[in-house]
Amino acid sequence: MIIETQRNQQQGNSQPKWSVMIPAYNTGRYLEQTLKSVLEQDPGPDKMQIEVIDDCSTEGGLEGTVRSMGRGRIAYYRKKKNEGAIKNFNTCIERSQGELVHILHGDDCVLPGFYQEMQSVAAKNPGTNAFICRSFTINEDNDIESLSSNIKGLSTPSKIIPKELIYSNEIKTPGVVIRKTFYEQHGGFLESLPHVADWEMWTRCIALGEGVFLNKPLTCYRSFDGNDTGRLVRTGDNIRDCMKMSSFLSQRVPGFDAKKYTMYLAMGAKSQMEKFEKIGDGESAEKNRALWKELSAKKTCMEKLTLTVNAVTAIWGAR
Secondary structure (H helix, E strand, O other), rough: OOHHHHHOOOOOOOHHHHHHHEOOOOHHHHHHHHHHHHOOOOOOOOEEEEEEEEEEOOOOOHHHHHHHHHOOOOOEEEEOOOOHHHHHHHHHHOOOOOOOEEEOOOOOOEOOHHHHHHHHHHHHHOOOOEEEEEEEEEEEOEEEEEEOOHHHHHHEOOOOOOOHHHOOEEEEEEEEEEEEHOOOOOOOOOOOOOOHHHHHHHHHHHHHHOOOEEEEEEEEEOOOOHHHHHHHHHHOOOHHHHHHHHHHHHHHHHOOOOHHHHHHHHHHHHHHHHHHHHHHOHHEEEEEEHHHHHHHHHHHHHHHHHHHHHHHHHHHHHO
């Protein structure tokens, strides 16, 4: 396994506490802010690996930004071909060397105290594998648009998937730290799920390795139409990926309600459709309208099936 090979190659040196792995693709406009936020908390190269993994950007300037900002402190690795965001996440894991792995998008940033606070929580919970905090969602101009939920079900370490992760994903990637050993034992992100690979990973890590939540906003997640999430929303593929997530949730969450989940997805498609109608993006609105109708029909079929099963059960129970 590649992750183990990377670790074996490091055995001659002491393992750093942190690996801050920064996947980037055409993020030149924001990368400087990302790197600055990390460097301001840098405990030194013996304690923190910092590396930018360039997914073969078509825009120039990323390497120059790394060199000028890092001055030798930040490693830069450029892939030979573009393989997509989730594959790049896995490349980050494979190249990581530290005990605690933090994947920080090249357009997101950490707030003061993030690494110190998360390291303290990890030290207090040696049997826990996922460490999560709240995140601000910011736009292209750094304006705060929202704050992620307080996940009360993980206020103490738990293997029970909290309600905030059952019917939607209330966790933002920059607010998550996972132990390297968990990735080694249970694998990386599923590349077949481009929109919900993070959601699947969080539920997997909590269910198999335990998670704990810090009720503090210590990171910023950037959302805008040009990033991967924005592109998937325009086609409705973000919700189609969520449909695939249903099978994982049904395995990991006792009593998972597939009908309720489908209803939420239908509402999401309708909301996206209305958003694109409002801004005059007819093509995106139509794609989400078709998905809304598809999911609404599926929900109706599930309701009819439930009524039929209940009726048959009642008849046989009366005999």
